[in-house]
Amino acid sequence: MAKKRSTYVCQSCGAVSPKWVGKCPECETWSSMVEEAPEPEAKKGSIAGRDVEPQILGSIKGVEVDRTPTGIGELDQVLGGGLVLGSVVLVGGEPGIGKSTIMLQVAGILGNTGKNTLYVSGEESPSQIKLRADRLGVHTENVSILSTNSLEDIIAALTKQRYDYLVTDSIQTVASEELTSAPGTVGQVKHVTYRMVEIAKQKGITTFIVGQVTKEGYIAGPKVLEHLVDTVLYFEGDYSRGIRILRSVKNRFGPTNEVGLFEMSDKGLMELNESGLLAGAENAAAGKVFVTLMEGTRAFLVELQALVTPTFFQFSRRNAMGFDANRLNMLLAVLDKKAGLNLGASDVYMNVAGGMKISETAADLAICAAVVSSFRDNAVSTDTVFIGEVGLTGEIRNVSNMKSRLAEASKFGIKRAFLPEKVDFDGKIDIIPVKNVTEFIDKF
Structure with a gap:
């Protein structure tokens, strides 16, 4: 052979x-x-299938999925209402952002409700986890700690005792004896994940899997890791302010693109409401404006900051934090061509306050307003919001969920809104419609 x-x-x-x-x-x-x-070859056997009868789609009865609240409102918001029995949740994020912290907090809360949780750590010893638990105030007899890098040890522990929840921190440190490759390799991660998903579905164990990320910010390992699990959560954050944003990018039991806001403290991750993103934004200043963004089914009032200064180099600089730099260049070109603003001799810096990252086009009008405000050195009132998409021809287009955006803005005392068109809104907001960039500059 x-x-x-x-x-x-x-x-x-x-x-x-x-x-x-x-x-x-x-x-x-x-x-x-x-x-x-x-890998060892599988034994050749019969290719005859099992006696399984397909079901007619119309004859299948719907089953209501019971959810278990985690006790953390922001996490439940991201999960779609709570944990589903037998689901597998993958949590990724940069080192030190709070993945292990929130997993231990959830284990402690679930343990206080009488649920048994097995916390498997391949990176820390039980004494290290105990120190974190004391700091977080986790004192329950229903959380068991297993420090191992062997998949077989985890399966043996799940066989000896019944557990309702399983936390694996992290999947890249767990290896199976069936493969000879090192932990964290593509083969090991794929095999271990397959087995954990299989066990979770067979035994009805709700499983959390913590995944390490690469330097590009993606979860390390094969992409099949994200395809196998039911829910994928990503941690983002502003380390300088301690704000953490938990984002759902895949959820088989709820809406995607939901976000949860947390703040890192000495007691762990604490829930943060929307006003935490606007800390210190009460005073008006040139280049500071507000926009309402949608994250899943949730609206956020976000502060945008722009700084336009004369350049001292041969080529002007364009920097963006939390926003696509290419789209910023496009909007600056529209302002130059359609509004007559000579920005070619100026450096433009754009920042999204609070560590948020903007991906939707509803912030285009607000970015233009911030650039014009800083360029003219005129402060914009803090009770004004700008919502709209800007096209290459200078027209301002409507965006979705406008009433939800205005309702969120009214909670923070917004009195005036620049929009692409009039909107029937019951709140006390003066709506100023603007059709194109030229009209916007005149009314602005």
Whole structure:
């Protein structure tokens, strides 16, 4: 028989090569090819399927999914109302952002309700976890700690005793004895995740999986890791202010793109309401405006800041924090062409306060307003909001969920709104319609 040879697998995209190469031929990532031993062949058996009868879609009765609240309102908001029995939740984020902290907090809250939780750590010893638990105020007899890197040890622990919840921190540190490759490799992560999802569905154990991220901010390992689980949550944050944003990018039991706001303190992650994003935004200043953004089904009032200064270089600079720099360049070109603002000799800096990241086009009008305010050095009243999409021809287009955006703005005392068109709104907000950039500059 021919001898089985090991292969080299890219740790970023999962591409396979028969020999080592410095750069992955698929994703072009350097030094990502890791040698993995061949997996044992499965025994050949009959290809005859089991006696399973398909069901007519119309005859299937719907089943209401019971949810268990985690005790943390912001987390329940992101999950769609709470935890579903037997679901698998993947939590990713940068080191030190609070993944292990919130997992231990959730385990403690669920333990106080009489639910048994197995907390598996492949990175910390039980004494280290005990120190964090004392700091977070987690004192319950229903949380068991298992410090191991072996999948077989986890399966044995789940077999000996009945657990309602399982936390694995992190999936990249767990390896199976069935494979000879090192922990964290593509083969190990894929195999371990498959087994954990299988156990969660068979035994009805709600499972949390903590995933490490790469330097680009993606969860390390193969993309199949995110396909296997039911829910994928990402932690983002502003380390300088301690604000953490938990974002849902996949949820089989609820809406996606939901966000939860937290603040890191000495007692762990504390829930933060929307007003925490507007701390210190009461005073008007040139270049500071407000916009209402939608994150899933939730509206947020966000502060935008712009600074326009004369350039001292041959080419003007364009920097954006929390916003796409390419779209900023497009909006500056529209202001230059359609509104007559000579921004070519100025440096433009854009910042989204509170650590938020803007991806929707509803903030286009607010960004233009912030740039014009800073360029003219005229402060905008803090009771004004700007909502609308700006096109290349200078027209201002309508966006979705306008009434929800205005309702959120009215909670913070907004009295005036620049919108693409009139909106029937019951609140006390003076709506100023603007059709294009030129009309906006005149009314602004």
